[in-house]
Amino acid sequence: MVAIKRVVDYAVKIRVKPDKTGVETTKVKMSMNPFCEIALEEALRMKEAGLASEVVAVSMGPPKCVDTLRTGLAMGADRGIHVDVLGALQPLSVAKLLKALVDSEKPGLLILGKQAIDDDCNQTGQLVAGLLSWPQGTLLPSTDLRLNQPRYATLPNILKAKSKVIKKCTPEELNVPIKSDLETVQVTEPPHRKAGVILSSVDELV
Numbered sequence: 001m002v003a004i005k006r007v008v009d010y011a012v013k014i015r016v017k018p019d020k021t022g023v024e025t026t027k028v029k030m031s032m033n034p035f036c037e038i039a040l041e042e043a044l045r046m047k048e049a050g051l052a053s054e055v056v057a058v059s060m061g062p063p064k065c066v067d068t069l070r071t072g073l074a075m076g077a078d079r080g081i082h083v084d085v086l087g088a089l090q091p092l093s094v095a096k097l098l099k100a101l102v103d104s105e106k107p108g109l110l111i112l113g114k115q116a117i118d119d120d121c122n123q124t125g126q127l128v129a130g131l132l133s134w135p136q137g138t139l140l141p142s143t144d145l146r147l148n149q150p151r152y153a154t155l156p157n158i159l160k161a162k163s164k165v166i167k168k169c170t171p172e173e174l175n176v177p178i179k180s181d182l183e184t185v186q187v188t189e190p191p192h193r194k195a196g197v198i199l200s201s202v203d204e205l206v
Contacts (some may be wrong), residue, residue, distance in 0.1 A: 007118045
């Protein structure tokens with residue numbers, strides 16, 4: 001089982017909303033979190049090597065997350081699970097939902113990218129391992145960037161992905177209450193800084 005997240009594409013210039021409640025996501029290109037792509041690629045390679053019998057992609061969020069799941073299916077995942085949640089999810093809530101899915105799906109291995117590029121929490125993997133009382137490898141290189149090259153989804157595989165199963169469920173059906181102990185007070189852009197000065201020698205520095 002591999003958890004994948006829909007995020008603002010890494011090449012998009014981030015803009016803060018006028019009301020400063022978050023970053024602008026309307027009419028912005030969204031894509032699969034790069035670290036999640038790495039994790040999915042590793043899972044697919046494990047299946048190709050005969051170390052896994054099935055790859056299940058899981059995503060949580062609004063209905064548009066299905067697009068990200070379809071990308072995962074086009075890459076080679078066998079089926080998908082979408083946990084339909086409209087609001088923002090904190091890492092602990094994601095971990096509890098993943099635990100519930102692991103309890104029901106009984107996967108032999110759960111792989112997550114080390115972090116998401118939108119919130120950079122780097123907490124979910126550790127939290128879900130703790131909830132499951134599973135051993136965890138938080139520094140395994142297989143989920144870091146540049147340590148494998150995720151495959152592209154070819155047109156035939158994109159078409160095949162349309163017929164693959166995506167199971168939909170809700171936190172209520174998984175018996176996981178969603179609540180947040182964190183409140184975002186304000187989101188602001190970093191202050192502008194003066195350009196640095198290029199020195200030609202150490203003498204200029206001292």
